[in-house]
Amino acid sequence: xxxxxxxxxxxxxxxxxxxxxxxxxxxxxxxxxxxxxxxxxxxxxxxxxxxxxxxxxxxxxxxxxxxxxxxxxxxxxxxxxxxxxxxxxxxxxxxxxxxxxxxxxxxxxxxxxxxxxxxxxxxxxxxxxxxxxxxxxxxxxxxxxxxxxxxxxxxxxxxxxxxxxxxxxxxxxxxxxxxxxxxxxxxxxxxxxxxxxxxxxxxxxxxxxxxxxxxxxxxxxxxxxxxxxxxxxxxxxxxxxxxxxxxxxxxxxxxxxxxxxxxxxxxxxxxxxxxxxxxxxxxxxx
Numbered sequence: 001x002x003x004x005x006x007x008x009x010x011x012x013x014x015x016x017x018x019x020x021x022x023x024x025x026x027x028x029x030x031x032x033x034x035x036x037x038x039x040x041x042x043x044x045x046x047x048x049x050x051x052x053x054x055x056x057x058x059x060x061x062x063x064x065x066x067x068x069x070x071x072x073x074x075x076x077x078x079x080x081x082x083x084x085x086x087x088x089x090x091x092x093x094x095x096x097x098x099x100x101x102x103x104x105x106x107x108x109x110x111x112x113x114x115x116x117x118x119x120x121x122x123x124x125x126x127x128x129x130x131x132x133x134x135x136x137x138x139x140x141x142x143x144x145x146x147x148x149x150x151x152x153x154x155x156x157x158x159x160x161x162x163x164x165x166x167x168x169x170x171x172x173x174x175x176x177x178x179x180x181x182x183x184x185x186x187x188x189x190x191x192x193x194x195x196x197x198x199x200x201x202x203x204x205x206x207x208x209x210x211x212x213x214x215x216x217x218x219x220x221x222x223x224x225x226x227x228x229x230x231x232x233x234x235x236x237x238x239x240x241x242x243x244x245x246x247x248x249x250x251x252x253x254x255x256x257x258x259x260x261x262x263x264x265x266x267x268x269x270x271x272x273x274x275x276x277x278x279x280x281x282x283x284x285x286x
Contacts, residue, residue: 002100002133008092012052012074012111013085016119020081044117050076054090057108066095100132102167102228136226136238137164138171146246151211157245159201163193170229173201177221181208184220192229203245211249218247
C-alpha cells in the first residue's frame with residue numbers, strides 16, 4: 001500500500017563448523033593460560049563476539065520510498081558450535097511514497113560478518129520482491145471550456161491530460177451527452193501516457209444551421225476513465241473524470257440567405273413608410 005509503513009520481518013540463522021570437542025581439547029592443552037588468552041587463540045578475541053552487518057545494497061535507487069532497518073548491526077555473544085545455530089530476528093520498514101512506480105521492485109540485502117579467529121567470515125545476499133499499488137491519478141483540463149461560434153462552423157476543443165499516476169496509464173474517453181445534430185467526435189478514443197507526461201484529446205463539433213437565431217448555449221459532457229497499461233486482469237479503474245464543454249453563439253445572428261432576406265424586408269419597410277408619409281402630407285396639402 002502507498003503511504004503506509006510495512007514491517008517486513010527478517011530471521012537470520014548463524015552457524016559455524018567449529019566443533020565443540022575441538023574447542024574443549026584446545027582449551028585443555030592450553031590449561032596453563034587464562035581463558036581470555038585461550039579465546040584469543042581460538043577466536044582472536046578475549047571475549048568472542050560475532051558482528052553481523054546488514055546492508056541495503058540498492059537503497060540509493062529507491063528514492064520513492066522510505067526504507068529503514070530496525071537494526072543494521074547485530075552483536076552475537078554466544079558463538080554456536082557445529083550442528084548448532086543462533087537465531088536472530090530483525091525487521092525492514094518500507095513506506096512507498098505516492099510516486100512509487102507500480103511495477104515489480106526488489107530490495108537487495110547483504111548480510112556479512114568478518115573472520116572470527118578460526119571461524120571464517122561469510123557473506124549472504126538475498127532480495128525482497130514487492131510491487132507498489134497502482135494509484136490512478138490524472139488531471140484533465142480543457143484549454144478553453146467555452147467557445148463563441150457562428151452557425152455552420154467547425155469547433156475544436158483541446159483537452160490536456162496530465163498523468164500523475166505511478167505507472168503508465170491508458171485514458172479512455174466517452175461522450176456521454178451531446179446532440180447528434182452537432183456531429184460530436186473525440187479523437188483519439190484513448191491515449192497511453194507515461195508517468196509525469198502530458199498528452200491531448202481533441203473534441204470536435206459542427207454548429208448546426210439554425211444555431212445563432214437565438215442567444216443560447218450548447219453543452220457537451222465527456223467522461224474519462226484510467227486503467228493501468230499494459231492492461232491486466234482485474235485492473236483497477238480510476239475515475240470517472242467528467243468535464244463539460246460549452247458553445248455559445250454571438251447573440252442574434254442569421255446565416256446565409258436569411259440575412260439578405262431581412263435586409264430587403266427592412267428596405268421594403270422603409271420604402272412603405274415613406275410612401276405613407278408622402279400620402280399623408282398630400283392630404284393635408286389639399
